[in-house]
Amino acid sequence: MRQDGVSAEEERFIESMGLFFERQGVPRIGGRILGLLLLADKPLALGELATLLRVSPASVSTNIRQLQASGLVDPASIPGDRRHYYVFNSAGWDHRLELAISAMEALSGLCEDALARPGLKGRHKLREAVEFCEFYREELAGAAERWRARFARKPSTQASVTPSPARSRRNATR
Template identity: 60%
Template sequence: MTELGDAEHRFIEAMALHFERQGGTRIGGRIHALLMLADEPLSLKRIAELLKVSAASVSTNIRACMSMGLVEPVSVPGDRQHYYIISSEGWESRLSTAEEAMKAFVRVCRGALASPRLADKAHLREAAEFCEFYLAEMAGIAERWRAARAARPSRASKASKGRTA
């Protein structure tokens, strides 16, 4: 990846603000966006150069992106640097994390509703029922996504057709 143009910068900054609104860090959003645009693995040093931030900040935030399942490390033969790419399972990881958080929320609400003093609280019941409905509607979505993705022609195979060895 060479230098970034205006369109790339706009996308990276939009993703940075999105991450921040979701409780993450702007730099984490920038790293995620940059790796979404990259056609090859990027080193910590190259990420820092392209985003014009410190290598320490990239290192800290790349670990956060990895813990969310969005980014994964890869090796480049003959090179000892650490390289990173977008995780192919990242979207499913985010969905799974959101589902687990919603299930925990339901448990908290249902636990409160089990108390005779709180059993008639309509807002608690509504919250639990909505989340249970939502979870039931979302059931199987990851499996349907994998099936849809498997049915599509691979972008990697399309890209390799134009390359020569």
């Protein structure tokens, strides 16, 4: 990324990320923020994100909170600087897999609960949904294991920054 902004090539990538994530149910600006953070060589402050994306700081702030909750963006601090900085969290891919596994467990539970009710017992489509959820959860769990093994072999690509205390506490509980 250039010091004065993003190149035309980077802008195309950022916009395509916005459109991709919009199709996934994430606001387009959220996808654009992810695209920019994927390209960034250093942590970016909220104001820098807004300027580079040519959007309001309020829009960045709203979307950053959602991206943090998804695990793909981490807050960071730079010693001596009071601004809030953000980085793309490569470990967020693992978090995404875990969210998908949890979703399959929850959906399976709902269908199993329905099958336990006398009036719904034996419904073929509910049983099929449970079987699909179990299959998909197992596949995702295997993918998560393979991803962790692959990711653990790679050198860290995160910028050298101090993670926020909240993220440090959250990682310590994992």
